[in-house]
């Protein structure tokens with residue numbers, strides 16, 4: 001009997017007792033390849049000696065000092081490191097403890113930016129259907145994950161959703177990339193106009209959509225057009241790279257592949273690689289300048305903002321990522337993983353799509369490949385495939401919903417950046433066996 005009340009307390013779980021490199025071990029001594037790095041978190045795998053040493057040293061030296069009185073060396077160094085790797089405009093870091101907190105923080109920064117500029121009427125946020133931005137009530141309100149929202153409706157804030165941009169799905173017959181991107185940008189503009197001029201604070205989007213759709217990148221040209229619409233209407237662009245950022249897609253920031261720079265960028269997961277809970281918002285100078293030059297203080301804060309141990313962990317993770325050239329390695333391993341998935345599942349009767357970037361890749365499960373018809377969602381095929389994979393020693397990303405309920409569900413892989421080619425090949429094999437065991 002467990003006294004823990006987590007998500008599904010009645011489902012008996014294995015007890016994880018140890019992690020080493022790309023593997024987790026349970027209390028019965030079983031070994032699992034961490035094929036989704038937990039939830040796209042463990043970019044350096046488990047038990048990395050340099051990170052462990054940095055965390056231990058920081059706990060001993062200084063575990064906590066409130067940011068109302070002090071800054072700390074690891075927080076300052078981490079902010080410097082992030083500023084040094086980001087486009088010039090995006091040089092200010094605010095450190096929190098999770099992805100949801102990063103999103104909440106960005107929403108409040110955007111709001112205060114407008115208030116400082118005399119535009120307090122900008123109270124709406126526009127986001128996209130089929131998105132996930134976190135589970136706290138503000139982040140949940142802007143998210144487009146119907147399952148996560150349903151029990152808590154009406155939420156504290158009203159959602160204003162537009163269509164997501166999925167390179168393959170959602171396109172109208174005969175539409176080119178440019179026409180598709182143009183149509184979605186126009187939809188955003190119409191939404192902003194309908195809400196009323198000067199009432200929208202920010203547009204929020206995942207650069208590459210993660211949990212709700214499974215590693216779906218936008219069509220080329222989408223984000224520059226979205227950026228232009230935002231500029232025309234004084235709306236800030238917030239990109240959520242909690243899952244797709246920090247090297248996961250083969251560039252340091254996922255937006256580098258899209259030709260835009262956001263006003264606010266949300267980070268978490270791979271930032272600290274799971275060694276400590278940490279998230280961050282990177283803010284553009286214009287946002288920070290408006291706040292500093294206005295009332296002077298950002299009216300926000302959590303007890304664990306800029307936590308020294310969390311920052312030390314992230315600093316160590318990011319130092320290793322840089323020193324070992326791991327972002328370039330992700331790009332290269334990603335090309336290999338893509339090829340491997342295509343050779344294993346390209347002709348599979350129940351795989352309708354193979355997609356992703358870097359070490360962020362998914363297969364879409366369908367009843368019929370030719371028509372793309374999904375399985376009945378009640379069958380929970382993705383969950384059964386993941387269970388079968390776990391029995392074979394492979395962990396995949398836990399979520400796996402369908403796109404707009406009309407496309408297949410998916411299995412997402414987001415392995416550590418330190419995985420070897422052999423380990424990735426074996427993961428694809430195990431996934432193939434699991435799929436064949438569930439759907440024949």
Ligand code: PMP
Nearest residue numbers: 098099100132133134210242243
């Ligand atoms: N945004 C995105 C894109 C995410 O994938 C997640 C977590 N899956 C979050 C925000 C929320 O992060 P956290 O669970 O750390 O609060």
